[in-house]
Amino acid sequence: MKPAPALISVQDLRTTYMVGGRPFHAVDGVSFDVARGETVGLVGESGCGKSTLGKTVMRLLRPSAGSIRLDGVDIARMEQSELVPLRRRFQMVFQDPFASLNPRKTIGALLDTPLKVHGVRSAAERRRRVAEIVERVGLPASALQRYPHEFSGGQRQRIGIARALVLRPELIICDEPVSALDLSIQAQILNLLVDLKRDLGLSYLFISHDLSVVRYFADRVIVMYRGRVVESADHATLWRNPRHPYTRLLLSAVPVADPGRRREPAAPAPEAGETSAGGCAFRPRCPMAQARCAAEAPPRRALDGGHTVACHFA
Amino acid sequence: MSENETLLQVRDLAVGFGKTEVVHGISFDVAAGETMALVGESGCGKSLTALALMRLLPRGASIRGGRVLFGGRDLAALPERALRDLRGNEVSLILQEPMTSLNPVLPIGRQIAEVLLRHKPMSRKQAWQRVLELLALVGIPEPQRRAREFPHNFSGGMRQRAMIAMAVACEPRLVIADEPTTALDVTIQAQVLDLLDDLRKTLSMAVLLITHDLGVVAQWADRVTVMYAGRVAEEAPVGPFFQAPRHPYARGLLGASVGESGDAHYTTRRLAEIPGSVASAAAEPGCPFAPRCPETIPACRVRPPSLEAVAAAHRVACPVEVAKR
Numbered sequence: 001m002k003p004a005p006a007l008i009s010v011q012d013l014r015t016t017y018m019v020g021g022r023p024f025h026a027v028d029g030v031s032f033d034v035a036r037g038e039t040v041g042l043v044g045e046s047g048c049g050k051s052t053l054g055k056t057v058m059r060l061l062r063p064s065a066g067s068i069r070l071d072g073v074d075i076a077r078m079e080q081s082e083l084v085p086l087r088r089r090f091q092m093v094f095q096d097p098f099a100s101l102n103p104r105k106t107i108g109a110l111l112d113t114p115l116k117v118h119g120v121r122s123a124a125e126r127r128r129r130v131a132e133i134v135e136r137v138g139l140p141a142s143a144l145q146r147y148p149h150e151f152s153g154g155q156r157q158r159i160g161i162a163r164a165l166v167l168r169p170e171l172i173i174c175d176e177p178v179s180a181l182d183l184s185i186q187a188q189i190l191n192l193l194v195d196l197k198r199d200l201g202l203s204y205l206f207i208s209h210d211l212s213v214v215r216y217f218a219d220r221v222i223v224m225y226r227g228r229v230v231e232s233a234d235h236a237t238l239w240r241n242p243r244h245p246y247t248r249l250l251l252s253a254v255p256v257a258d259p260g261r262r263r264e265p266a267a268p269a270p271e272a273g274e275t276s277a278g279g280c281a282f283r284p285r286c287p288m289a290q291a292r293c294a295a296e297a298p299p300r301r302a303l304d305g306g307h308t309v310a311c312h313f314a
Numbered sequence: 315m316s317e318n319e320t321l322l323q324v325r326d327l328a329v330g331f332g333k334t335e336v337v338h339g340i341s342f343d344v345a346a347g348e349t350m351a352l353v354g355e356s357g358c359g360k361s362l363t364a365l366a367l368m369r370l371l372p373r374g375a376s377i378r379g380g381r382v383l384f385g386g387r388d389l390a391a392l393p394e395r396a397l398r399d400l401r402g403n404e405v406s407l408i409l410q411e412p413m414t415s416l417n418p419v420l421p422i423g424r425q426i427a428e429v430l431l432r433h434k435p436m437s438r439k440q441a442w443q444r445v446l447e448l449l450a451l452v453g454i455p456e457p458q459r460r461a462r463e464f465p466h467n468f469s470g471g472m473r474q475r476a477m478i479a480m481a482v483a484c485e486p487r488l489v490i491a492d493e494p495t496t497a498l499d500v501t502i503q504a505q506v507l508d509l510l511d512d513l514r515k516t517l518s519m520a521v522l523l524i525t526h527d528l529g530v531v532a533q534w535a536d537r538v539t540v541m542y543a544g545r546v547a548e549e550a551p552v553g554p555f556f557q558a559p560r561h562p563y564a565r566g567l568l569g570a571s572v573g574e575s576g577d578a579h580y581t582t583r584r585l586a587e588i589p590g591s592v593a594s595a596a597a598e599p600g601c602p603f604a605p606r607c608p609e610t611i612p613a614c615r616v617r618p619p620s621l622e623a624v625a626a627a628h629r630v631a632c633p634v635e636v637a638k639r
Contacts, residue, residue, distance in 0.1 A: 045499035152591050182355035183526065184588035187570035191587060194580045211500065212529070216572040217580055235579065253504040255529030257571055259552040262533055265508040 006033035006069075007171055007203050008057065008090070013066035013076070015049070015056045026052040028227035029066070031300075034171065039197065039204040041218025041235070043211055043250070049227040054175045054207045058092050059083055070171075088118050091169040095176035097160030101148040107134070107159055108144035111166050118167055129166060137162045138192060154185035161192065165200070173205045178213060190217060211254045215239060220306075223247050226281035229300060231314075233307040243303065243314040246282045280311070288313050318345040321488055321520050322367070327380035327390070329359070329366045335378060337363055338544045338618070344488065349514060349521040351535035351552075353528065357592055359544040360524050364492045366390075367522075368407050369397055384488070403433040406481040410493040412473040416465040423449070423461025426480045433484045448479040452509060471502035478510060485517050492524040507534050528571055532556055537627070540564050543592055543602035546621055550628040560630040563588070563603045601632070609634050 015027040026049045034040045044050045055061045057068055059075055068076045075086060094100045101110060111130040120126050134143060137158040148156060157177060164172055177193070178186040190213070196202055208214050214221055215235060222232045223244065231244040242248045252263060279294040280286070286293065292312055300310040322344040329337040337359040344350045354360045365371050367382055369389060382389040384405065389397065401407075409415045417425055423445045430441040442461075449457035452475040465473055474494060481489050491510065495503035511534055514521050523535055531538050532552060539549040540561065548561040559565045569586030572578065578585075590606045598604055600615040607614065613633045621629045622636045630636065 045501065152593060154591060182592075183528070183567055184355060184570050185591065187572075187585035188587045190572070190580070191585055194584070209499070212572045216578055216585075236577075239577065249501055253501040255504070255527065255533040257528040257532045257556060257568065259532045259556050263504070265512075 005035070007036045007038075007071065008205075009033045009067075009069040010057060011067045011069075013053070013056060013068065014064050015052050015061055016064040023064075025064075025227055027056060027063075030224070030227075030229055031066075032222055032229065032232065034203050034205055036170070036203055037197070037201055039206055039217060039219045041214035041221040042205060042207045042224065043209065043214050043221060044224035045209060045250075047226075048224040050207050050209075050224050051175055053224070054092070054173050054205065057205065058090065058173050060092075084117075088167045089169050090171040090173065091164035091167060093157075093160050093164045093172055093174045093177045095179050097156040098148060098153075101156065101159060101163075103148055106145055106147055107139075107162075110148075110159070111144075111163055114163065114167050133162045133166045136196070137165070138188075152185075153181055154188055157181060157185075157189050158192070161189075161196070165196065168200075169202070171203045171205065173207070175207045176209065177206075179208065179210060186213075193217070211250060223250070228281065228310065229308070230282065230311070231307075231309045234305070237305065237307055241307075243307070243309045244282075244311050245286050245288050245314065249285070318347055320344070321346040321384070322522070323381075323383040324363075324367070325381045325383065327363065327366060327382060328378035329362050329371065329375060330378050331375050336375075336544050337366070339380060340541070340544070340546050341380075341621070342539045342546060342549060344520050344522050346487065347514070347518050347520055348536045349511070349523055349534060351523045351525055351531040351538045352541060353525055353531055353538060354541035355526060355592060357543075358541040360541050361492050363541075364407070364490050364522070364524050367490060368401060368405065369394075370401075370407070399433070402429050402481075402486075403484045404486050405488045405490065406484070406486045408474075408477050408481050408489060408491040408494045410496050412470075412477040413465060415477065416473065418465055421462050421464055422468065422476050426461075426476070426483055429480055429483045444483070445479075448483055449476070451482075451513070452476070452479045453505075454479070470498055471506060474498060474502075474506050475509065478506070478513070482513050482517060482519070486519055488520045488522065489514075490522045490524070493526070494523075495530070496525070496527075503530075510534075528556075528567065540567075545602060545618060546631060547603065548628075548630045548632075549621070550625075554625065554628055560624055560628070560635045561603075561632050562607050562609055562634075566606075 011031050013027055013030045014025055016023045016025050030053060042050050056063050063076050066076060067074045070086060070089065075083060108130060112126055115126045115129060131141065134141060139155065139158050151159065178189050181189060197204065206218055218235050220234050221238045223230050225246050231247045242251055278297060280298050283289045283293045298310045298312045300308050302308050320343045325341050326339040327337060328335055328339045352360045366377055367389065377390050380390060426445045426448060427441040430436055430444055445461055446457040449461055454460050454472060454475050468476060495506050498506060510521060525531060535552050537551050538555050540547045542563050548564050559568055566588040570588055588606055600617055601619050604610050604614045611634055619631045619633050621631045623629050624635060624639050
């Protein structure tokens with residue numbers, strides 16, 4: 001499924017942290033596109049680099065290599081001052097909205113600030129847009145006079161979404177937006193995100209460790225392991241025909257809410273150990289590993305229909 | 315599993331903070347050798363219940379009433395000294411974040427040995443030998459070396475394995491596991507829960523598994539008790555429960571769950587929502603779920619409904635459902 005040209009196109013992106021004086025590539029040569037109106041799910045376990053990738057695309061972090069093209073314009077090396085006018089177009093929703101909302105400001109003020117920063121001069125116009133977005137995310141108008149601590153987790157996430165949307169962006173990067181929420185609230189927020197996407201023509205980069213949520217919510221899915229993309233495919237293909245041994249391991253570990261379909265006990269896979277430099281990062285846990293996997297990192301290769309996999313033998 | 319003898323009988327257990335009661339007189343059983351899941355959303359009182367069973371409630375919280383019968387004794391009334399003989403020995407507890415329950419400045423092996431030395435007539439040497447066996451039993455490689463390491467040297471999954479080794483060290487009859495895998499990655503979760511399930515069988519322990527994850531319940535539990543706002547809404551064997559949950563809240567939870575319908579996608583199916591939030595129950599004299607419930611009758615608003623049988627081993631606290639029986 002490749003509709004319009006990519007809204008955002010990431011090529012060979014690398015984000016490097018210094019750990020104990022040595023460079024560590026948390027994101028190590030990642031490439032992907034998000035098309036207009038598309039939801040791309042980014043899954044992987046803790047430490048795989050998915051949140052770092054989200055923050056780098058958002059340019060909260062500076063990449064050490066690669067490009068991030070927003071409608072063809074590379075933002076990877078821009079200074080923050082150059083980024084400000086572009087930020088209106090891509091916004092972020094965080095896992096814990098409470099931590100990202102100033103506790104001393106009313107919701108009205110929290111939503112007003114981004115409009116001011118982005119040059120909406122007329123106070124009446126700002127009020128109109130704030131009221132509109134508050135209603136759109138399902139909060140009562142009375143919320144505007146209240147403070148973040150007065151809201152429940154689900155309502156706070158609605159505030160976080162309202163703040164991301166008040167600038168009418170095209171792309172929303174969602175980092176675990178429903179992970180902190182109870183199941184009954186999770187459904188409310190996912191439905192809201194679906195409605196907003198349809199009504200406002202949004203694109204999402206949806207980062208989550210929860211495969212069931214990604215399966216429901218994404219059009220296309222990227223699986224990361226240790227900073228690299230190991231597989232990508234449209235949602236139906238990935239679940240019907242996962243090719244990378246890591247994707248298979250991940251999918252088989254998801255507990256299905258059906259006692260009639262109990263999974264086989266997991267083979268006691270070794271913990272992710274040290275990998276030989278240059279080899280495949282998944283090799284120590286891989287049931288299919290051979291000598292070549294230690295010597296040579298598998299490149300990402302294309303299969304049918306936009307499906308890619310980075311494995312010598314998959 | 316229900317033909318087995320009852321190991322733990324909780325009767326009308328009430329727990330509160332100060333003037334506020336949080337768990338309102340709940341009753342449930344755990345049979346010897348079974349895995350019973352206690353599920354519910356945050357704030358429903360499931361973790362407080364677990365801590366109350368062990369009498370390890372946080373400061374300010376206390377048991378307001380009820381009994382916790384275990385092997386002929388009432389744990390709610392037992393003197394602290396007798397309780398200490400029991401904890402870690404006959405009943406043990408596994409918490410979500412092992413880092414907070416392990417001592418950061420003692421090697422893992424010594425912490426496990428302490429449990430053995432406290433409860434079993436063993437020499438230090440024997441205890442250390444048993445520690446190495448236990449670490450091997452829970453799948454920690456190189457027990458000799460790892461036993462001398464500190465909690466911070468362990469990964470999250472390995473730390474939880476160490477906690478399990480400590481919990482099963484004295485071969486307890488009941489392990490209470492409060493969200494034991496919530497902090498872990500999904501592949502590690504499967505390994506840890508498989509391990510706990512294996513040990514349950516080989517050591518014939520019962521497991522009281524406290525979780526918010528219905529997938530975990532379906533995969534690893536024999537029976538399930540659903541809590542809502544400090545009360546039991548439904549209890550059933552997992553088969554009938556997932557096939558046809560009877561309480562409107564339980565039905566709502568399964569409908570709201572993305573994993574439940576397998577290959578559902580946003581383009582083809584909208585998730586069922588439970589309107590409102592748990593806070594709606596605060597001022598409710600009747601059923602705590604009534605403000606969010608799609609099928610209330612006047613009786614729901616009078617008093618909290620009691621648990622009544624709708625089928626074998628299947629009980630529900632809902633007058634509407636009980637009337638359908």
